[in-house]
Amino acid sequence: MAVARLRSAAARVRPALAGAIGERRLLGTAAAAAEVTTDAAAAVAAGVSRWEPMGAREYYDYRRAIYGDITHKAILVDAAGTLLAPTEPMAQVYRTIGQKYGVEYSEDEILMRYRRAYAQPWGRSRLRYVNDGRPFWQHIVSSSTGCSDLQYFEEVYQYYTTEKAWHLCDPDAGRVFQALRRAGVKTAVVSNFDTRLRPLLQALKCDQWFDAVAVSAEVGFHFKNLPKISMCTAAY
Known part of the structure; x- marks a missing residue:
């Protein structure tokens, strides 16, 4: 045998x-x-x-x-960078969409300004995303591109809600998670993300791979502040 x-x-x-x-x-x-x-x-x-x-x-x-x-009785995975990755570089998306709104910065300039804005403290809490995260992301987009046009921001924001903006880091991930669940291992996504995550997982048809999804914006916690939660990340 x-x-x-x-x-x-x-x-x-x-x-x-x-x-x-x-x-x-x-x-x-x-x-x-x-x-x-x-x-x-x-x-x-x-x-x-x-x-x-x-x-x-x-x-x-x-x-x-x-x-x-x-x-291992359970496996927890992060979303962005572990399970999912952007289809195109962020600076490229910001610039491409922004050209019709007058954005003139190069992709390198947008990336530099993005990193600077993202690194700044956001309020008194480490929790950047509350509910849909719009106030935070509006600040990031305008700081990165110099464009405060609300229509521009909405177009960028909505783009990242679609499956076009994301792809699975590992195309075989579905088979792996399904095998784990058949073996009795509990699986969950635990991620610092805004409320777009759940519909995004549904759009990518991977929401059924997991027993649970925990989103920081929904529970009001930045997960890396919780020592009892073992964050599992991977480099792809």
Whole structure:
């Protein structure tokens, strides 16, 4: 049986993994990909010619065989930069839309001004996004481009509500999250974002991958201020 041979292989590779486990970090879908790579290596070592589907119980036992008591019951992922990424550079979008409103700054100038504006404190709280985040983003757009035209801001704001503005960082993310859920692992998005996140996840057809979605603008907290929440980020 494939599972038995995988467990046997796990017993052989476990000592080599022991030193690295202490340094392992949850990296959202990247972690799942890393674990799949490890699993595949164990399968090859065990002489398994092809990957065979496991039930939730078998998967749990197999993970314990490799990692001992280190198992993950839940995976939390950030949205921007981990699950989603902008389709085009922000400065390019600001400039392209802004040309008809008289924006003359170059993309480099817009980016420099954006970074400067974004780094400034926003009120007395670290929470930048409240509800739809419009006051904050209106300040950022006007500071970045020198254009305070409300129609321009609305066009930029609405653009980032559409699936055209975003893409999945990993095109295989859906298969990974669905496999995790079948294995009994709870999945959630925990992100500092405004209220556009939920409709955006729906537009990208990935909202069904998660058991829960927590948005800072909805709960009134900047999540990195909460030590009990383990933020999981990844570089793509």
